[in-house]
Amino acid sequence: MCQHAYMPVITVAATKGGVGKTTLAYELAAALGGVLVDLDWDSGGATRMWGYDPTSFKRAPLLDAVEAGPAVLPRPRRRRNQPDLIPSHPDLAASDIPDLVIGDCLSSWAKQWDRPVIADTHPGANALTDGAMQVADLVVVPVILAAREMDALAGMLNDFAGYRLLLVPNMVPPSPPRRYVERLAELAGDKPVAPPISEHRWMRRRVRRSALTLQPNPGRQVQRVAGELRTLARVVEEHCV
Numbered sequence: 001m002c003q004h005a006y007m008p009v010i011t012v013a014a015t016k017g018g019v020g021k022t023t024l025a026y027e028l029a030a031a032l033g034g035v036l037v038d039l040d041w042d043s044g045g046a047t048r049m050w051g052y053d054p055t056s057f058k059r060a061p062l063l064d065a066v067e068a069g070p071a072v073l074p075r076p077r078r079r080r081n082q083p084d085l086i087p088s089h090p091d092l093a094a095s096d097i098p099d100l101v102i103g104d105c106l107s108s109w110a111k112q113w114d115r116p117v118i119a120d121t122h123p124g125a126n127a128l129t130d131g132a133m134q135v136a137d138l139v140v141v142p143v144i145l146a147a148r149e150m151d152a153l154a155g156m157l158n159d160f161a162g163y164r165l166l167l168v169p170n171m172v173p174p175s176p177p178r179r180y181v182e183r184l185a186e187l188a189g190d191k192p193v194a195p196p197i198s199e200h201r202w203m204r205r206r207v208r209r210s211a212l213t214l215q216p217n218p219g220r221q222v223q224r225v226a227g228e229l230r231t232l233a234r235v236v237e238e239h240c241v
């Protein structure tokens with residue numbers, strides 16, 4: 001659990017899709033004992049990963065809570081070996097929630113829950129991601145060491161120069177391509193770069209719904225990635241202070 005006077009809002013965001021936002025948000029929420037708030041209305045968000053089908057529910061807990069105002073606390077869904085979740089809903093796509101409103105809600109919920117809030121986001125610019133980034137104590141940015149992804153990162157670093165960003169090299173192959181490692185160091189400038197998360201190909205085929213960092217009897221494969229993710233969680237905590 002975070003050792004803060006107040007609980008941080010940690011937003012996981014990237015301009016590019018498929019870079020590992022949801023996986024990192026889900027695992028960070030689990031490792032930090034936080035509440036995962038899914039702001040991605042698409043199926044690429046944390047809600048599906050968690051195993052909650054929002055289309056089978058009429059009500060959207062996140063929308064209801066935002067409409068009620070920051071003082072009203074939504075109740076996180078709970079399941080063993082998974083982070084507590086405020087699920088998303090397809091209706092969020094057309095919701096027109098202003099950035100300031102979602103930002104106020106996230107900050108207020110972190111205080112009232114007295115737990116870190118970890119927000120998963122839809123890729124690219126939109127009001128929900130903007131709001132979650134504006135109030136974040138730290139924006140965690142997964143970075144793939146490849147040409148297009150690095151170009152997207154360059155644009156993001158330019159647009160969000162004043163933000164507290166932590167760059168996380170993600171899905172890093174056993175022999176990382178040197179030119180992209182160097183380009184990342186150049187682009188990062190004074191922004192911190194976290195220790196990398198390796199590429200674990202089996203993760204793409206995974207069907208089991210549980211956080212890697214919360215598995216009670218992990219095998220060797222899981223231990224390896226869980227170790228990397230726990231290290232990342234410690235680095236995230238250090239940068240939230």
Ligand SMILES: Nc1ncnc2c1ncn2[C@@H]1O[C@H](COP(=O)(O)OP(=O)(O)OP(=O)(O)O)[C@@H](O)[C@H]1O
Pocket residue numbers: 016017018019020021022023024040044045122123170171172197198199200201202203204205
């Ligand atoms: N370290 C890793 N090694 C290998 N595969 C990974 C790793 N991290 C995530 N993945 C896989 O990469 C794919 C994309 O990850 P994820 O859904 O977290 O990305 P995303 O940025 O949230 O995508 P979207 O933009 O669609 O929301 C998933 O299949 C996931 O299992």
Ligand SMILES: [Mg+2]
Pocket residue numbers: 021022023040044045046121
């Ligand atoms: Mg996602």
